[in-house]
Every structure is written in structure tokens, then in C-alpha cells.
Amino acid sequence: MGRKILLEHINVPGIAGYEVYRQNGGYRSVEKALKMTPNDIVEEVKKSGLRGRGGAGFPTGMKWSFIDKKSGRPRYLVCNADESEPGTFKDRYLMEKLPHLLIEGMITSSIALEAHLSYIYIRGEYMWVYRILEKAINEAYAKGWLGKNIQGSGFDLDLYVTCGAGAYICGEETGLIESLEGKRGNPRIKPPFPAVVGLYGNPTVVNNVETIMDVPWILMNGGEEFAKIGIGKSTGTKLISASGHIKNPGVYEIELSISVEEFVNSDEYCGGMYSDRPMKACVPGGSSVPILPAELLFKTAKGEQRMMTYESMSDGGFATGSMIGSGGFIVYDDTACVVRNTWNFARFYHHESCGQCSPCREGTGWMEKILYRIENGYGSQSDIDLLWDIQRKIEGNTICPLGDAAAWPVAAAIRHFRHEFEYHVRYPEKIKDRKHFEYEPWEKVKHLMAKESVLV
Amino acid sequence: MALAEAGPEQIVFSEPLMKRIEVLKSHFPDGKKKSALLTVLHEVQDEHEDWLSVPVMDKVAEVLGILPIEVYEVVTFYSMYNQKPVGKYVFEFCRTSCCVTRGVEDLMDYTCQKLGVGMNEITADGMFQVKGVECLGACGYAPMMQLGDFYHEFLSKEKVDTLIDDCRAGKVEKLSKV
Ligand SMILES: Cc1cc2nc3c(=O)[nH]c(=O)nc-3n(C[C@H](O)[C@H](O)[C@H](O)COP(=O)(O)O)c2cc1C
Ligand code: SF4
Ligand code: FES
Numbered sequence: 001m002g003r004k005i006l007l008e009h010i011n012v013p014g015i016a017g018y019e020v021y022r023q024n025g026g027y028r029s030v031e032k033a034l035k036m037t038p039n040d041i042v043e044e045v046k047k048s049g050l051r052g053r054g055g056a057g058f059p060t061g062m063k064w065s066f067i068d069k070k071s072g073r074p075r076y077l078v079c080n081a082d083e084s085e086p087g088t089f090k091d092r093y094l095m096e097k098l099p100h101l102l103i104e105g106m107i108t109s110s111i112a113l114e115a116h117l118s119y120i121y122i123r124g125e126y127m128w129v130y131r132i133l134e135k136a137i138n139e140a141y142a143k144g145w146l147g148k149n150i151q152g153s154g155f156d157l158d159l160y161v162t163c164g165a166g167a168y169i170c171g172e173e174t175g176l177i178e179s180l181e182g183k184r185g186n187p188r189i190k191p192p193f194p195a196v197v198g199l200y201g202n203p204t205v206v207n208n209v210e211t212i213m214d215v216p217w218i219l220m221n222g223g224e225e226f227a228k229i230g231i232g233k234s235t236g237t238k239l240i241s242a243s244g245h246i247k248n249p250g251v252y253e254i255e256l257s258i259s260v261e262e263f264v265n266s267d268e269y270c271g272g273m274y275s276d277r278p279m280k281a282c283v284p285g286g287s288s289v290p291i292l293p294a295e296l297l298f299k300t301a302k303g304e305q306r307m308m309t310y311e312s313m314s315d316g317g318f319a320t321g322s323m324i325g326s327g328g329f330i331v332y333d334d335t336a337c338v339v340r341n342t343w344n345f346a347r348f349y350h351h352e353s354c355g356q357c358s359p360c361r362e363g364t365g366w367m368e369k370i371l372y373r374i375e376n377g378y379g380s381q382s383d384i385d386l387l388w389d390i391q392r393k394i395e396g397n398t399i400c401p402l403g404d405a406a407a408w409p410v411a412a413a414i415r416h417f418r419h420e421f422e423y424h425v426r427y428p429e430k431i432k433d434r435k436h437f438e439y440e441p442w443e444k445v446k447h448l449m450a451k452e453s454v455l456v
Numbered sequence: 457m458a459l460a461e462a463g464p465e466q467i468v469f470s471e472p473l474m475k476r477i478e479v480l481k482s483h484f485p486d487g488k489k490k491s492a493l494l495t496v497l498h499e500v501q502d503e504h505e506d507w508l509s510v511p512v513m514d515k516v517a518e519v520l521g522i523l524p525i526e527v528y529e530v531v532t533f534y535s536m537y538n539q540k541p542v543g544k545y546v547f548e549f550c551r552t553s554c555c556v557t558r559g560v561e562d563l564m565d566y567t568c569q570k571l572g573v574g575m576n577e578i579t580a581d582g583m584f585q586v587k588g589v590e591c592l593g594a595c596g597y598a599p600m601m602q603l604g605d606f607y608h609e610f611l612s613k614e615k616v617d618t619l620i621d622d623c624r625a626g627k628v629e630k631l632s633k634v
Contacts, residue, residue: 086552086591117485124498124536125592127605128632160483165494165534168590182490182526184533200488241596243554249596287553287591328595330554344553348590354533434561 001268002255003229005217005237006210010097016132018139021100027145029216033108034153036219041112045215047223049235054080054171054208055286055326057310066195067113068203075115076204078180079106079212081122082164082171086287086348087328090239091209093251095122095129098213099136103159105212107145108219110157113205117158120209121180124165133161168352172400173206175354186354187400210239230256234309238324240269244331245279247271260284260306260313261298264331277333280442281417284313285325287345288405290412291338292322318412335438337431338420342413343371349406360403363394367410374421377428384421388414419449459504460541464511469519473503477519490522493530497537502631506546507538535589543578543585545623545630547616548602551588554595563599564588566613570620583623604630 004010014020021027033041046061067075079102083091095102102120110118122130137159140146148156162180164170170179174188177199198204214236218226227235234256240263243249248271254263263269264279273279279294300306301320306313314321332341350364370387373379391407391414398404414421420442424431427448430440469477477496484491496516497508504512508531517524531537549555549564564586568574571584578585594600597609606629608619622628 083593084591087554087595089593089595089597092593123593124494124534125602127498131632158483162483162491163495163498165498165530166536166589167534179494180491181488182493182522182530184529200485243595243598244557249598251596283553330557330595332557336557341553341556344551344556348552351590 002253002258003237004253005226005229006094006098006101006213006239007253016097016099016136018100018136018143021098022143025220026100027104027107029219030104030107030111030145031151032219033111034151034155036111038112038114041108041219044223045112045218048214048218048226049223049230049233050211050214050218050226051233051235051310052208053210053214053238053327055085055288057324060207060211063195063207064109064112064205066193067205068196069114071203073202074117074200075113076199076202077106077110077113077115077118078176078199078204078206079118079120079209080171080173080176080206081120081126081209082168082176083126083209084123084168084171084352085326085328086345087243087283087330088241088286088326089243090241090251090327092126092129093241094209094213094239095126096132099133100140101213101216102133102209103136103140103145105215106159107140107150107157108215109205109207109212110159111155112215115205116156118160119180119199120159120161121170121176122161122163123170124163127163130161130163137161167354168348169354169400169402172402175400176206177204184354186356187402189399231307231309232311234311234324238308238327240308240327240329242270242329242331244282245274245277245333245336246331247274254308256309258308259298260308263308263329264297270329270331273331273333275333277335277441279331280334280336281332281338283322283328283330283332283409285323286328287330287348288408289323289325290318290321290408291341291416292412293416296320296416318408319415322412334441334443335435337375337434337437338413338417339371339375339424339431340434342410343368343375345409346371346406349402353402353406357398357403359394359397360406363390363403364406366390367406371410374424375431377424377431379421379425381422381425384414384418384425419446423449459507459509459512462509462511464514467511467515469500469515470503473499474519481520489520490526493520493522493527494534496520497527497531501537506542507540541578544583545603545628546585546587547619548587548589548592550590550592550594550598550600550602552591552595554591555598555600558598560599560611563611563613563616567616567620570616584620603628605632606630 051057170185175185179185194204346368350368355361391410395407480492600609
């Protein structure tokens with residue numbers, strides 16, 4: 001069994017309530033933090049090597065040290081609980097089961113940032129979780145962990161939960177800030193970064209739910225202890241939400257040192273494939289990261305064992321690697337159609353584009369349309385090249401990374417599964433049914449592609 | 457009178473709703489009360505047949521002390537706000553990849569057929585509507601759908617049948633409580 005930092009007490013009955021949480025050591029990190037200087041807390045987090053769990057993996061301690069404390073303007077901590085990246089459902093699990101751990105992390109982190117007003121921004125669909133958090137926050141106020149003069153320390157902190165209303169783009173930190181100000185979630189041009197100009201124009205740190213929940217453990221056990229877990233710059237544990245064609249979908253806490261193979265096949269985690277069908281592909285870090293064919297998942301292109309770490313997962317770059325991302329681990333067996341799946345993601349990004357930049361607004365729409373065409377048997381060979389061209393022109397040319405996130409899955413699908421796109425173009429009558437690979441998996445039809453193409 | 461025909465003078469926010477709006481406003485600094493807008497709109501929508509008519513949006517603007525256009529631009533941006541009437545029970549199936557791998561498309565077809573409607577259509581009695589929405593953060597519990605505030609996971613045809621019956625019998629709760 002791997003070490004558990006976040007989920008250690010998850011099965012304690014009543015742990016979502018204040019009393020049980022407190023009896024199990026809850027809020028002790030706040031007592032400790034109140035006796036430390038803010039700087040010492042930041043240093044401890046730096047030592048831990050903790051990297052943002054929202055997707056980008058930016059070192060948290062470093063991010064915190066960027067916050068502008070000199071100007072004397074109010075500072076805010078905002079927790080990103082927007083969780084809308086397809087494949088990702090860990091934050092919801094954490095908040096539903098351990099609301100007080102999030103509050104505890106928000107308090108200790110706010111002390112580090114010397115923030116006196118903080119928010120949890122949760123996606124609107126998680127309304128029942130919003131209620132759970134609101135209740136837990138009220139309990140924390142009643143017990144003197146929030147409000148004026150926390151536990152007689154002289155430190156004041158107000159914490160509230162606020163919600164979105166169905167827009168993936170509000171997970172992007174500046175889109176989130178706009179939304180939190182009661183506006184459309186249009187991302188802002190950076191710089192200035194939120195650490196200097198954020199919520200209401202004031203210095204703001206935005207952190208993912210899981211990132212913030214790691215902080216109490218780091219304070220109680222020391223940053224060095226955290227850094228002992230994992231490999232190299234991938235320290236600590238990470239929650240992985242696993243879904244798709246595996247036996248045991250769910251949320252797992254792993255040490256950032258196990259192999260991908262162990263994660264997929266061991267009964268402690270995914271438990272292997274859910275039927276006897278072979279694995280075809282995997283999207284290891286949420287819909288935005290490149291899809292990997294099965295043969296590149298367990299082993300890197302160099303033939304080394306691939307590990308569940310930031311570095312190993314991205315080994316080979318986008319040519320033969322992918323990313324840990326948000327930890328949304330989606331597995332597909334050979335009944336899944338990569339073209340259909342890519343179209344599904346493209347539709348998602350088109351739907352979620354905020355529309356500020358033309359490459360993203362138009363490009364995502366074009367990609368969706370072309371993929372729809374290919375998927376339904378009306379595509380041509382040149383469509384595949386056109387698709388490649390469009391995704392290349394989106395990447396790097398937009399205000400926020402949603403454009404890249406829309407382009408990468410398309411690029412990776414063409415890179416690794418071009419033969420499937422070509423099959424769709426050449427044998428339209430065979431792919432009319434959306435379950436065509438259930439009836440005739442790729443293994444059975446690939447010989448057709450050896451024949452000379454009749455379509456030019 | 458149906459909300460669709462109600463003019464601005466007929467729009468009334470209940471006392472509990474007005475109290476709740478005051479609480480939500482108190483969460484934000486002076487001069488920044490607009491921040492409460494998204495949450496307020498959810499609560500208002502819940503009290504007004506699950507959709508936001510123009511007079512209702514105007515009333516929200518008035519209560520928050522902002523311009524109507526500031527409310528309209530938000531309502532038109534976010535997918536959870538309805539700008540026209542919806543069915544009493546809206547089955548919002550997640551149609552994104554992970555749910556597709558676990559058969560949500562068949563379930564959507566089944567539900568539409570059973571209710572005799574196409575996607576997004578409201579049944580003649582106004583009771584049901586079937587929609588496809590994007591990933592709801594329940595990918596490991598697929599296939600799934602949202603009904604009101606709640607998630608229904610690991611769906612099957614049998615579960616959909618039961619849910620429809622329960623809705624008809626008025627046994628399905630839509631709103632979560634504090
Ligand atoms: C389109 C888009 C969507 C995002 N969605 C989320 C999200 O739902 N949750 C999240 O924590 N971070 C999300 N992020 C990343 C945030 O912008 C930001 O990097 C993160 O909240 C920082 O927190 P961390 O450093 O603790 O990871 C998203 C980024 C982009 C570009
Ligand atoms: S890249 Fe897309 S989502 Fe991001 S700001 Fe531009 S249009 Fe909006
Ligand atoms: S893909 Fe359906 S809930 Fe995420």
C-alpha cells in the first residue's frame with residue numbers, strides 16, 4: 001500500500017463533520033501555522049517540492065513567493081474548484097468527503113500569503129458540494145477557525161464559497177477571476193499575472209483544491225518528509241481519477257513513483273481492463289493532454305519503464321510522450337474509435353471556447369466540423385492534412401491555453417492513429433455505425449489498409 | 457400566470473430568497489457586490505420555474521444595483537442559465553468521452569425513445585426534457601446524468617425507467633439544501 005497524505009482518514013465515519021475531523025487531528029496545522037512566520041510557511045512548501053495539481057504542475061512555493069506583498073494592497077487566495085477537465089473528478093471527491101481539510105488548507109495557505117479574504121470557486125454543477133462546503137465553513141466560523149482573531153492569534157480571515165455556472169473556461173485562472181467578479185469568464189492577457197493584478201485588481205494566488213489540501217500535511221510533517229516521497233521533481237502523492245474501460249474506475253492516491261503498468265494492472269488501483277479486450281489507448285492527464293497508444297503507455301520510446309511522474313509521463317515530448325496534467329486517466333480498449341473520441345473532445349473545446357481569439361473560436365469549430373465529417377464517412381484524405389494544419393495554427397497563438405488544449409489532442413490522435421483516420425476516409429461504408437470497432441476491431445480490418453488506395 | 461407572460465411588475469422575489477441574496481452579497485467587499493451575481497442567478501432560477509426571463513433578469517439587476525446588460529451578458533455566457541422555459545425534470549446526460557465509452561449514447565437514445573421526444577425537446581405534458589451536456593466530473597461513475605442539483609451515476613436502462621416513474625410520482629428531489 002502506498003502512503004496516503006490526503007486520503008488517510010477518508011474511511012473514518014463522519015469525517016466530513018467538524019467533530020470527527022477535529023478528533024482525527026484536524027486543524028492542528030492551523031495552530032502550528034499561527035505560530036510560524038508567513039515566510040517560514042512559504043519556505044516549508046518550497047522545500048516540499050509541491051507542484052500545482054490543477055494541471056500545469058507549477059511549483060507552489062515559488063508561485064506563493066511571487067505574490068506582491070510590498071504594495072500593501074489586500075491579497076487574496078482563491079481555490080480553483082472548477083474541475084471541468086474531462087476525465088477529472090478528484091476534487092469533487094475530496095471536497096465531498098473531506099470539506100474541512102480544504103478549509104484547513106485554505107486557512108494555513110492564507111496565513112502564508114497574509115491574505116485576509118479568500119474564496120473557493122466551485123463549478124455550478126457541484127451545487128450539492130457547494131452546500132457541503134458552506135456548512136463546513138459555517139462550522140469552522142462557529143469554532144473560531146475563521147473570522148476575526150482566529151483562535152486568539154490576532155489573524156483575521158474570511159472564507160466564502162462561490163460558484164460558477166457551467167463554463168470550462170472558468171477553470172483557467174484569469175477566466176476564473178473574471179467570473180468571480182460576476183462577469184463572463186473571458187481570460188485576461190498575461191502579464192500582468194494574478195500574483196500582481198488579480199481579483200479586484202489586487203494580488204491573488206489561484207490554487208487547485210488538491211494543492212491546497214496538501215499544505216496541512218506538509219506543515220505538520222515538514223516539507224522534507226513530503227519530498228522524500230516520489231522521484232526527483234515529482235514529490236509527494238497525487239490523486240488520479242481513473243475512468244474508461246478499466247475494471248475499477250475511481251479516485252486513487254498514488255505515490256509519484258509507481259509505474260504506469262502497476263497503476264493500470266494492480267488490483268489496488270485500476271485492476272486491469274474491465275472486459276477481456278486489449279487496451280488501445282490512454283489519455284493519461286485529462287482531455288487536453290496527448291493521447292498515447294497502448295504500446296507507448298507502459299514503456300517510453302526509449303524502452304524504459306514509464307512511471308507515474310511528471311517527467312516520465314512527458315518523456316519523449318509530444319512526439320512519444322504525454323503529461324500527468326490534472327490526473328484524469330482515461331483508458332480505451334479496442335472497441336473505442338479514436339476518430340470519434342477526437343471529434344468528441346473537439347466538440348467539447350469548441351463548445352467551451354470563450355470566443356475572444358479567432359484561432360481558438362474559429363479553429364475549434366473547424367476542427368469539430370472536419371472531424372464530424374471524417375467520423376461519419378464524408379471525409380477526404382486532404383481533410384486529415386487540413387486538420388493537422390488547423391491545429392498547428394491554433395497552438396501558441398491564443399490568449400489562454402485552451403487553444404493549445406484543443407489542438408494537442410487532435411495532433412496526437414493524427415500522429416499516433418493516422419491509419420484510423422485513413423480507414424474512415426477509405427471505407428466510409430464500414431464506419432457508418434458508431435459501434436463499428438465493437439463489431440470489427442482494428443485488428444480485423446487493418447489488412448484492408450494494405451491494399452492500394454482508390455481515393456487520391 | 458405563467459412566467460413567460462409576466463411583466464416586470466409581476467416579478468416578486470420571496471422573502472427567503474431576498475434574505476439569501478443579502479447573505480450572498482455580504483460575502484464580497486463593498487463596491488464588489490456584483491461578485492454575487494452568478495450564485496444569485498442560480499437561486500433566482502430555482503425559484504422561477506428553472507429559467508430566467510428578461511423581467512426576472514431585470515429584477516436581479518435592480519437587487520444587486522447593477523445594469524440589466526451586466527446580467528444579460530452573464531446569463532448568455534454560462535450554460536446553466538436557461539433563457540427559455542424548460543421541462544420540469546431535465547435529464548442532462550454527460551455526453552463527453554468517458555461516459556461515451558460506458559454507453560451513454562445508447563441511454564440517451566433509449567430515454568428519448570421512451571419519452572417520445574428528440575434531444576432538447578420538452579414532452580407535451582411539460583414534464584421531461586433530455587439534454588446532452590459536457591463532462592460533469594463523474595467520469596469514473598459513468599454513464600451518468602444530472603437531474604436538478606443531483607447526479608445519478610452508473611446508469612442503466614432500468615435505472616432510467618425507475619427515475620422516470622419516480623419523477624411522475626413526484627418522488628424525485630431536485631434541490632439540495634444547506
Ligand atoms: C482551459 C483551462 C482550464 C483549466 N481548468 C482548471 C480546473 O478546472 N481546475 C484547476 O485547478 N485548474 C485548472 N486550470 C489550471 C489553472 O489555470 C491554474 O493553473 C491552476 O488553478 C493553478 O493551480 P495549481 O498551481 O494549484 O495547479 C485550467 C487551465 C486552463 C487553461
Ligand atoms: S484561447 Fe480560446 S478560450 Fe482562451 S481566451 Fe482565446 S478564445 Fe478564449
Ligand atoms: S465524461 Fe461524463 S462525467 Fe466526465
